[in-house]
Structure formats: structure tokens, C-alpha cells
Amino acid sequence: MNICVFCSAYSLDDRYSAPAAEFARLLGEGGHTLVWGGSNAGLMGLLADEVKAAGGKLVGIMVEMLKHKGYVGADELVMTADLAERKRELASRADAVVVLVGGLGTMDEVTEVLELKKHGMFEKPVVLLDTEGFYSGLRTQLERMDVEGFLPRPLADLVGFADTPAEVFELLKA
Numbered sequence: 001m002n003i004c005v006f007c008s009a010y011s012l013d014d015r016y017s018a019p020a021a022e023f024a025r026l027l028g029e030g031g032h033t034l035v036w037g038g039s040n041a042g043l044m045g046l047l048a049d050e051v052k053a054a055g056g057k058l059v060g061i062m063v064e065m066l067k068h069k070g071y072v073g074a075d076e077l078v079m080t081a082d083l084a085e086r087k088r089e090l091a092s093r094a095d096a097v098v099v100l101v102g103g104l105g106t107m108d109e110v111t112e113v114l115e116l117k118k119h120g121m122f123e124k125p126v127v128l129l130d131t132e133g134f135y136s137g138l139r140t141q142l143e144r145m146d147v148e149g150f151l152p153r154p155l156a157d158l159v160g161f162a163d164t165p166a167e168v169f170e171l172l173k174a
């Protein structure tokens with residue numbers, strides 16, 4: 001499976017990096033391919049290192065302006081002109097999307113994918129790994145949208161929440 005992952009480009013402490021590394025190990029050992037932003041920065045770089053070490057493949061979708069941070073050693077590195085093209089390319093290559101902890105870049109990517117799903121233009125599973133309850137605020141907001149009539153389809157059709165890396169893969173199998 002081509003698993004597209006959005007996550008932080010910053011180095012984070014063990015509370016966040018250890019579950020990300022475990023997720024990467026499961027991805028690699030499962031024979032999956034990581035499709036990601038192609039960067040060696042922070043959690044993105046850690047993820048790629050761990051997937052590779054566990055025997056998984058790496059497909060990086062890079063953007064011209066960040067190419068100085070490009071990961072060396074990917075199986076495939078695709079260069080895109082801008083962030084919008086990169087998001088389209090990431091989505092088009094994904095059989096599933098997994099969101100690890102991240103900041104504004106990650107938010108931008110996940111909201112775009114959920115908006116496409118909302119309109120029925122992207123039908124692949126999307127799972128958020130809610131490490132340390134990092135996404136509890138976002139989850140509360142999305143649930144309120146669901147309950148109060150802001151979504152055209154049930155939230156459960158749009159996104160799943162996993163507490164552990166292993167649970168991500170259980171949700172992807174379901």
C-alpha cells in the first residue's frame with residue numbers, strides 16, 4: 001500500500017518521536033511504501049530513516065523551494081513547482097493518508113484532503129494518530145461540526161482516530 005504521511009518538519013521530543021518511529025517501523029515491516037514530503041527535516045526525516053531501515057520504500061514529493069532539505073536515499077523523488085501541486089501529487093499517489101503530529105503545514109495538508117473527501121473527490125482512508133492526545137482539540141472541533149450540521153457526510157466517513165501506531169494499521173485494514 002502507498003501510505004501518504006503528513007507530519008512535522010521539526011525535531012520533537014521522545015513523546016512524539018518514539019511513536020512516529022514505531023509507526024514507521026510497522027509501515028516498513030508491512031512492505032508498504034512511504035509517500036511523503038521528501039524532506040530530511042525533523043520528524044519527516046526520522047520517519048523516512050525508520051521506514052527505510054525496516055525495509056519499506058520511499059517516494060518523496062518535494063517542492064522546488066525546499067529542495068535543499070531533500071532526503072538523500074529515497075527510491076523516487078518527484079519535484080513539484082509549488083505547494084499546491086505537491087498536495088495534489090501526494091493525494092494522487094496515496095492509497096491511504098496517515099497524519100502524525102504536526103504544525104501548520106500538516107494542518108494545511110490534512111484539511112485539504114478532508115475537504116476533498118467531503119466533496120467525494122478523494123475516497124481513500126484518512127487516519128490521525130492522536131499521540132499524547134495532540135489532536136484532541138481538532139477532534140472536538142470536527143465532532144462539533146458533525147453534530148451541528150456542518151458536514152455533508154458523517155465524520156466517521158471522513159477520518160478515523162488511532163491512539164497507537166498499531167491501531168492505525170488496524171483501521172487501514174478495516
Ligand SMILES: CC(C)=CCNc1ncnc2c1ncn2[C@@H]1O[C@H](COP(=O)(O)O)[C@@H](O)[C@H]1O
Pocket residue numbers: 005006007008009010036037038039041042044066069101102103104105106107109
Ligand atoms: C527548515 C525546515 C524545518 C524545513 C522544512 N522543510 C520542509 N520540507 C518538506 N516538506 C515540508 C517542509 N516543511 C513543511 N513541509 C510539509 O508540511 C508538513 C510539515 O509542516 P509542519 O512542520 O507540520 O508545519 C509535512 O507533511 C510536509 O509535507
